[in-house]
Amino acid sequence: MTQDAILRSLIADNLVSDPxxxxxxxxxxxxxxxxxxxxxxxxxxxxxxAVGIQSGSLFHHFRTKEEILKAVMVETIRLNTALMQAAMDKESTCYGxxxxxxxxxxxxxxxQTGEAMAVLVYEWRSLSEASQLEVLELRDIYEQLWLDVLSTMKSEGSLKAEPFVVRRMLTGALSWTVTWYRPDGGLSLDGLTDQVVAMMGLTK
Amino acid sequence: MTQDAILRSLIADNLVSDPxxxxxxxxxxxxxxxxxxxxxxxxxxxxxxAVGIQSGSLFHHFRTKEEILKAVMVETIRLNTALMQAAMDKESTCYGxxxxxxxxxxxxxxxQTGEAMAVLVYEWRSLSEASQLEVLELRDIYEQLWLDVLSTMKSEGSLKAEPFVVRRMLTGALSWTVTWYRPDGGLSLDGLTDQVVAMMGLTK
DNA sequence: CAATACCAAGCAAGCGCTTGGTTTGTAAAC
DNA sequence: GTTTACAAACCAAGCGCTTGCTTGGTATTG
Structure with a gap:
């Protein structure tokens, strides 16, 4: 299943909006x-x-401004969880x-979803508490994918530290790349991935 | 020189405000x-x-609201750079x-400075461009302390990855701890430090 | 001919900041 | 040791502007 097919499937199920x-x-x-x-x-x-309409017309699509923020977050998590699941399923080993x-x-x-991912990190506090809980539920599914893999690696001995600590360190390190990493620089995304893996002392 | 002596010295030089x-x-x-x-x-x-005065009275101490944000950032960097320099000078090895x-x-x-450090990360965009440049100058001094040590380790062979990449990964991983780490939990600050060092594949 | 998408206008509330005047702390002058 | 002088710290009130959102009406579309 291609990334595009995943997107179309989510659109068909009305889980994300057609771009x-x-x-x-x-x-x-x-x-x-x-x-x-x-x-x-x-x-x-x-x-x-930004989309060429009057400000009042926004409120035919969303009831409040906050609902727009929530939608950005919810749809991003839904899409990325599906994409991540698919990328993981292609691999057989834990390292992979x-x-x-x-x-x-x-x-x-x-x-592509960089803007939305940054919003997810930096604008969390701007969500009402009720919306936070809603988004958190989706986020838990996403995080569980990580914890499952890391826990298996821990029990296999290839990981020494606590899975939940490792995941949190990775969350910080990876999301921070948005402030400095430029794909058009000398470092490719694969190269960056290599550096992260090497930094963790992991070998194939 | 104790941490308290450093603080007092900075207050005397009018570089940070008396708490x-x-x-x-x-x-x-x-x-x-x-x-x-x-x-x-x-x-x-x-x-x-929060300090028990009228809103207008604020403007006898600061000309604008943004000046308050800038002051929080500037004073925090000044204090922490001095504290960090002192902590580093006590050690003789690069690992240390x-x-x-x-x-x-x-x-x-x-x-203690956790609130201010979080502001430094999360409210960067709220600073005017002019203020950003000002704060950035101080930040460069702080960052240079890291890069000097990491570069030496790289040339000594105890570090494989690029110093500036490592520093940036560490910036993200460490600052993210503010969202999850609780000192009163099962993990001490020293224990957390151990996990970070271990994660980097470093040994004494 | 209904439903959907939009516009033009504007309201009520909250914002950063200003203003003119009063209190408070301090230290020299008598 | 009281008085005088003066600046710093503060208050009460509110100005001008921007904000999220509402309203009543008009195109557009199937």
């Missing part, structure tokens, strides 16, 4: 604005202007699976 | 509010109420120095 539709386009622009200026500094007028997870997350953070 | 003074108290409350609610969501009325740096930064992030 070419009105709603999808707005969410993409919203992610970009939220990352560049922050959620609070981005006004509904900014959002409307972990490398696939790292490679996939680096791609989420520095690729 | 017991009016200005210092405000900056501490500001750091807490900015971390908890974000800079934009924190109003000047919130800030004033790096461990001291990691240990110190974990302490900054999860100890």
């Amino acid at each position: 070419s539709g009105a709603r999808g386009r707005l969410l993409r622009e919203a992610a970009r604005l939220f990352r560049d200026k922050g959620y609070e500094r981005t006004t509904v007028r900014d959002l409307a202007a 699976k972990l490398r696939a997870l790292i490679r996939a997350e680096l791609e989420f953070i520095n690729g | 017991s003074g009016a200005r210092g108290r405000l900056l501490r409350e500001a750091a807490r509010l900015f971390r908890d609610k974000g800079y934009e969501r924190t109003t000047v009325r919130d800030l004033a109420a 120095k790096l461990r001291a740096l990691i240990r110190a930064e974990l302490e900054f992030i999860n100890g």
Whole structure:
């Protein structure tokens, strides 16, 4: 199943918005604005202007501004969880699976969904508590993929530290790449993945 | 030189505010509010109420709200750079120095200056470009301490990866601990430091 | 001809910051 | 040891502007 097929399947199930539709386009622009200026500094007028409509017209698609933020986060997690699951299923060894997870997350953070991933990290506090709980449920599914692999590696002896500590260190290290890594520099995404794996003292 | 002596020395040179003074108290409350609610969501009325004055009275101490944010960042970097330098100078080996740096930064992030350190990471975009440049200069001094040690280790062969990549991975991993690490849990700061060092494949 | 998508206008609330005047702390002058 | 002088710290009030969101009406589409 290709990445595109996964996206189309999620669109068909109404789990993520079609990027070419009105709603999808707005969410993409919203992610970009939220990352560049922050959620609070981005006004509904900014959002409307980005897709070429009046600010009031936004509220036919979303009831509140916060609902837009939540949608950005929810759809991003849904898509990336599915993509990550697929990337992992292609691998047979634990080492291969972990490398696939790292490679996939680096791609989420520095690729197409980079804006939305940054929003997920930096704008968490701007979500109401109710929305946070909702998004957290989806996030738990995503995190469980990591913990399963890391736990197996721990019990096999190829990992010394605690799986949940390792995952958290990786979360920080990988998401921070958004502040400095540029794909067009001298380091490819595969090269970056190599450095992360090497840093963990892992060998194939 | 004790940590307290370093603080007093900086206060005497007017590089950081006395925490017991009016200005210092405000900056501490500001750091807490900015971390908890974000800079934009924190109003000047919130800030004033936190130290028991009227909102207008704030502007006798700071010309703008942004100046408060900048002061939080600047004073934090000044203090922590001095503390870190002192912690490093006590060590003679590169391994010892790096461990001291990691240990110190974990302490900054999860100890007394934790609120301010989180602000430094999460509220960077809320600074005007002019202020960003100003803070960046101080930050460079801080970062150079890390790069010097890591570069020496690289040339000695005890570090395989690129120093600047390693530093950036560490920045992300360590600062992310603020979202999950609790000192009163089962893991001490020294234990956490051990896990980081072990994760890097380093041995004494 | 209904439903959907949108516009033009604007409201109520909250924002950062200003203003003019009062209190408080301090230290020299008498 | 009281008085005088003065600046720093603060208050009460509110201005001008921006914000998220609403409203009533008009195109567009199947």
